[in-house]
Amino acid sequence: MSELALITGASSGIGRELAVVHAEHRGDLVLVARREARLADLADRLRGDHGVTVYVLDRDLSEPGAAAALVADLDRADLKPAILINNAGFGYWGRFHEQDLARNARMVRLNVTALMELTGLLLPRMVRHGRGRILNVGSTAGMVPGPRQSVYYATKAFVNSFSQALAAELQGTGVTVTVLCPGPTESEFAAAADLQDTRSFRGRRPSSREVAEYGYASMLRGKDLVVHGWQMKTLMYLGLRVAPRRAVIRVVERLQSKREAPVAPPSGERRRRG
Ligand SMILES: NC(=O)c1ccc[n+]([C@@H]2O[C@H](COP(=O)([O-])OP(=O)(O)OC[C@H]3O[C@@H](n4cnc5c(N)ncnc54)[C@H](OP(=O)(O)O)[C@@H]3O)[C@@H](O)[C@H]2O)c1
Secondary structure (H helix, E strand, O other): OOEEEEEEEEOOHHHHHHHHHHHHHOEEEEEOOHHHHHHHHHHHHHHHHOOOEEEEEOOOOOOOHHHHHHHHHHHHHHOOOEEEEEEEOOOOOOOOHOOOOHHHHHHHHHHHHHHHHHHHHHHHHHHHHOOEEEOOOOOOOHHOOOOOHHHHHHHHHHHHHHHHHHHHHOOOOEEEEEEEOOOOOOOHHHHHOOOOOOHOOOOOOHHHHHHHHHHHHHOOOOOOEEEOOHHHHHHHHHHHHHHHHHHHHHHHHHHHEEOOOOOOOHHHHHHHOO
């Protein structure tokens, strides 16, 4: 197979590993993200290791019109991806009323608008040709409201819902849409979102490679929605069905809270102990 895959957010984490997995399947690639040097390094490595053709496009997909400009460039170069992997995304920790509104708006444009527009621009051709695969990276966060990451959770609710609806619409067309829902995963995501000290990011997390392999295999099987990891599967398929929604929201809020800084004992006590 040397099918061309367009992968957004390929400069780190899950997107980077998806690019490696696709190259291991002898697939050609268009890599998109803002950090061009990283994309160029990865492209060199994949060309050398797997003999695949790799194109690099440094783009800020949170800019209005970015998806249309990207597809126009692909058209000019006569590049027709048979696989679209909408992976680029970021989170942002904090209470909504205290957050930078512009940063949240950028997040919606990247996590939601760019994903929807790239899909809308590339899907009609896939349907006309009767073949194509789309893998959208959603999240378990999209299955519940997320206090202290309210906008991020809502963007992922869009990704999960939109993708499953498309998967149903496209039955019988030869085109499949898969949404991959990872839980907390080792990548640059937590640092970018200021989440490192939250309870949800403590403890062992699966690697981006594990998540990418699972997502890629699920895409090839044409699954509609997949949750990575048995613990997350149990929580999502069982926990969310039986627990009252308000209780779930309280649990999520607790998971999004940060470790309290240790309170220093009063100075008299310090002296007594010392
Ligand atoms: N890690 C987790 O715990 C977790 C859990 C569930 C879902 N997810 C989802 O998984 C996807 C990948 O995240 P990750 O964990 O791999 O995080 P990551 O290591 O931070 O990777 C994010 C990727 O998105 C790209 N990106 C960010 N802003 C962009 C922009 N404005 N334009 C173009 N590209 C942009 C980044 O590249 P540049 O900075 O070079 O632009 C990077 O390649 C995201 O959609 C995320 O929401 C992650």
